[in-house]
Amino acid sequence: MAKFFKSITDPLRRVVERQRIFFVATAAVGARVNVSPRPTADTLRITGPNEAMYLDMTGSGAETAAHLRADGRMTMMFCSFDEQPMIVRFFGTGRSVLKGTEEFDTLLANYFDGKDLPGSRQIVVMAIEATQSSCGYGVPFFDYIGERPTLRDWSARKGDAGIADYLAEKNLVSQDGLPTGFESVVDALKG
Template sequence: MAKFYSELTEPLQNFIQKQQIFFTATAPRQGRINLSPKGMDTFRCLDPKIIAYLDLTGSGNETAAHLQDDGRLTIMFCSFTDTPLILRLYGQGRVIRPTDPEWETFYTYFNPLPGQRQIIVLGIESAQTSCGYGVPIYEFMGERETLVEWADNKGEQGIYEYWQAKNLKSIDGLPTHLLSD
C-alpha cells in the first residue's frame, strides 16, 4: 500500500528513468486545476530532493501561471508494465525561463528540442508510492514526432509569435511571464 518518502531513493530514481510519460498537476489559488501529460525525454532527477523538466511549447501555459500564483506542483509517474507502481512527487515548483540567470546551469541537463519554452523545477517535499494495481498494462510504441515537426516548421519567430498569442496568460487570465525579462 501507500508509502511516503522525504526524498527520491535510488530505486525510485531508477523507476522514473524507465518511464516514458509523466503527469503534472497544478492549481492557482482561485481557478481551474490543470493536469498535463508530458514525455519526450524531458525529465531529470538532479538530486534526491530536486527534479526538473524541459517544458515544451503547448497550446497553453497553465503550469507556469499556476506556479507563479501558488507554487504547488504534483508530478505523477505510473507504470504501465507488468510491475505495477504509482509514484507521486509533491512540492514547490518554479519556472526558469531562457532569460533567467539560472537557465544555463539547468539547461545543461537537457538535450535541445525544438519549441523548448522553459524549465520547471520541483523542490520535493515528499514522495508517495502506491500499488497501481488498477492501472492497465500498455506497450510503449514510440515518441510522437508531431510536436517536434510542428516547432521546426514554425521556426524561432513563429514560436515567439505563438507564445505571444497563446502562452502569456492562463485560461483563468493569470500571467505566465513567459516573455518577461
C-alpha cells in the same frame, strides 16, 4: 498500500526513469486545477534526492507556468504500465526557469547536455518535499510504440520567430487569465 518518503529513494528513481510519460498537476486560488501529460524522453531529469526538473515545450496552454507563479504547489505522478505495478508521486513546489535567462542556459548545460529542443519555453524545477509510492494494481498494461513527432516537427517548422509569435498570442495568460511571465521568452526568441 501507500508509503511516504522524505526524498526520492533509489527504487523509486528506477521506477520513474523507466517511464515514458508523467503527469504534472498544479493549481492556484480561483483557477481550475490543471493536469498535463509530459514525455520523459529527453525532458525529465532527477537532479537530486529532493529535486526533479523537466524541459517544457510550447503548447496550446500555459497553465503550469501561471500556477507556479501564483501558487507554486505541484505534484508529479508516474504510473508504471509494464510488469511492475507502481504509482510514484512527487509532492512539492515548482518554479519556472524561463528560456533566455542565464539560469536556463546553465541548467540546460548541466543537466541536458546543452541540448535544447525546438519550442522549449522553460525548465520547470521542482523542490520535492515528499514522495509516495502506491501499488498501481488498477493501472492497465500498455505497450510503448514510440514518441509522437508532431509537436517537435511543428516547433521546428515555426522556428524561433514563429514560436515567439505563438507564445505572444496564446501563452501570456492562462485559461483563467493568470499571467505566465512568458513575455521575456518572447523577447529572447525574437532576440
